[in-house]
Amino acid sequence: AQRVTQPEKLLSVFKGAPVELKCNYSYSGSPELFWYVQYSRQRLQLLLRHISRESIKGFTADLNKGETSFHLKKPFAQEEDSAMYYCALSGPETSGSRLTFGEGTQLTVNP
Amino acid sequence: GAVVSQHPSWVICKSGTSVKIECRSLDFQATTMFWYRQFPKQSLMLMATSNEGSKATYEQGVEKDKFLINHASLTLSTLTVTSAHPEDSSFYICSARDLETSWTDTQYFGPGTRLTVL
Numbered sequence: 001a002q003r004v005t006q007p008e009k010l011l012s013v014f015k016g017a018p019v020e021l022k023c024n025y026s027y028s029g030s031p032e033l034f035w036y037v038q039y040s041r042q043r044l045q046l047l048l049r050h051i052s053r054e055s056i057k058g059f060t061a062d063l064n065k066g067e068t069s070f071h072l073k074k075p076f077a078q079e080e081d082s083a084m085y086y087c088a089l090s091g092p093e094t095s096g097s098r099l100t101f102g103e104g105t106q107l108t109v110n111p
Numbered sequence: 112g113a114v115v116s117q118h119p120s121w122v123i124c125k126s127g128t129s130v131k132i133e134c135r136s137l138d139f140q141a142t143t144m145f146w147y148r149q150f151p152k153q154s155l156m157l158m159a160t161s162n163e164g165s166k167a168t169y170e171q172g173v174e175k176d177k178f179l180i181n182h183a184s185l186t187l188s189t190l191t192v193t194s195a196h197p198e199d200s201s202f203y204i205c206s207a208r209d210l211e212t213s214w215t216d217t218q219y220f221g222p223g224t225r226l227t228v229l
Contacts, residue, residue, distance in 0.1 A: 098160060099218055
């Protein structure tokens, strides 16, 4: 069965510091991995997906199949990055293209 | 693009009544919509997958007769909480997949509906 693990429920950094939000997954095939972000009082929105290999708002994430990880990184955190971040997975085994979410990491960027 | 709306944004009802929540894709067609439930400070829990023109697929442990889902068109899915009780109070979120980007499993989320059952 597929599973997504975000080991840190809370993460606090100072403005300008690098930040890494960890995500590990278990899946037997080739998954599609996503990072979604939920700012305070706003809807869940797509941040990035591994198939696009893009950088959004300075964030990047590389799929490491050997370590089954998809960590989210940003070299210089900003206060506006404070939000809840969810790692999610889908794939052929997740019938109907269902997303499996991790528990989420609350990122706080302090001034 | 890819905006999903939900109505109402919040609702308060008495125990025993039924509540209908609408989910609409505003600028795209969605053959598949999903309904989630989110408890405070917790992750999203998938309740059911809604496919246009067919019966919804419910996750294990979700009562079909309790949470009625109708996906009548490519832009509208509804979730009806029947005979609501206080334990049904929660934040209900829908999402939709864009038919035009069916090559990816990207979902676009609605703003959620806060249900409070007294």
